[in-house]
Amino acid sequence: MSTVILVTGGTGLVGKAIEYVIKTEPENSRFGKKPDETWVFASSKEGDLRNPEQTRKLFEKYKPTHVIHLAALVGGLFKNMKYKLTFLRDNILINDNILHTSHLTPSTTKLISCLSTCVFPDKVTYPLDETKIHSGPPHESNFGYAHAKRMVDVQNHAYKEEFGCNFTSAIPTNVFGPNDNFDLEDSHVIPGLIHKCYLAKKNNTPFVVSGTGKPLRQFIFSYDLAKLFIWMLREYDDVEPVILSAGENEEVSIKEVADAIVKAVGFQGAYSFDTTRADGQFRKPASNEKLLGLIGGFEFTPFDQALDTTVKWFIESYDNARTGKKD
Known part of the structure; x- marks a missing residue:
């Protein structure tokens, strides 16, 4: 029997990364890619996943055997704070429709949803x-979104x-890479x-x-995360979630991030930190002990290398990247 993997949110950061890994x-x-696999990267244009009937039609169209569920209403800090109910309700509707339709679809045997730290x-x-x-x-600050994601578990x-x-x-830490917002x-x-x-x-x-540049964060390159989703799809069959992340020893300060960006962009002008702006949470390290114990070895892309790839993609794709208002 052939395998059909439906990726919801397939044109976003992680969906595009999975598509890239599968192709390369x-x-x-x-x-x-396995010889018997068909990968479908669905975008929001194919159906409003808040709507149960449109979700059902998407599943009827592709008859997936496996689903990687990435679709979500997402936004930055201020949107999350301003639209708590919208983020709660829309994501609950999306998630409930995907899970319930996966349950009702005879061909669908496995579902992996994407949560967040x-x-x-x-x-x-x-x-x-x-x-x-x-x-x-x-x-x-992210009360609505976080509760909707918790309900998936x-x-x-x-x-x-x-x-x-x-x-x-899956629970990724901070993701970055080509095709980001x-x-x-x-x-x-x-x-x-x-x-x-830039x-x-x-x-x-x-x-x-x-901010001061002092806070620490764990980042994961989208291409690494894509490989870990593929691993989960093929090799992990437990209901308990898995944190997908580089190790605690891979934390990077915001100053180190900015320094690396300055180098990758080739910026040589004045560069400073506005210490009157809030830093946010200083650190929130996550353990990848469970992941490493299960996968049996995995090499994460070095941060500087991953950042160089991302910057190069952004500069080359500037006119088509999701940049909002141009200069």
Whole structure:
């Protein structure tokens, strides 16, 4: 029987990374395309996943045997704070439709959903691990989104207990790479800084980074994350989620990120930190001990190399990248 993998949110950062890996890794290798596989990277144009009927039609069209569920309503900090109910409700609808349609579709035998480290409690002992998801409320700033994502883990367990469904979830740390959202107003830290530095070089203006640069973050390159999703699809069949991340010893300060971006962009102008702006949480390290114990060895792309690849893609794709307002 042939395998049909449906990737929802297939034209986003992670979906594009999975497509890239499937196309470029050697065929029939651990992360490459298998001879009997058909990969479908669905975009929002193919159906509104908040709508159960449109979700059902998407599944009827492709008859997937496996689903990697990446589709979500996402946004930056300020959007999350302003539209808590919208982020809660839309994501609950999307997730419920995907999970329930996967359960009802006879051909579908496995589902992996993508969560986020924001599901973890605001007040928690570090490092984060897979047992701590529900041990306290999430941070107020992403209350809606985080609760909607948490419910996926709850539903995975309920579907397994009641119907025996092979549903699970992945929890990546901060993802970056080609095809990211580089919008100056609504992007995450790395794509936002890349765009700002690019414009500073282009316009011969100062490059100013918000905050002190001291906070630490764990980043994962989208191509590495794509390989880990492919691994989960083929080799991981437990309902319990897995944190997909480089190790705690791979934490990078925001200053180190900015320094690397300055180097990769080739910026030689004035460069400073606006210490009047808030830093946010200092660090929130996550453990990848479970992942490494299961996968049996995995080499993460060195941060500088991954950043160089991302910057190069952004500059080459500037006119078509998701950059929001142009200069």
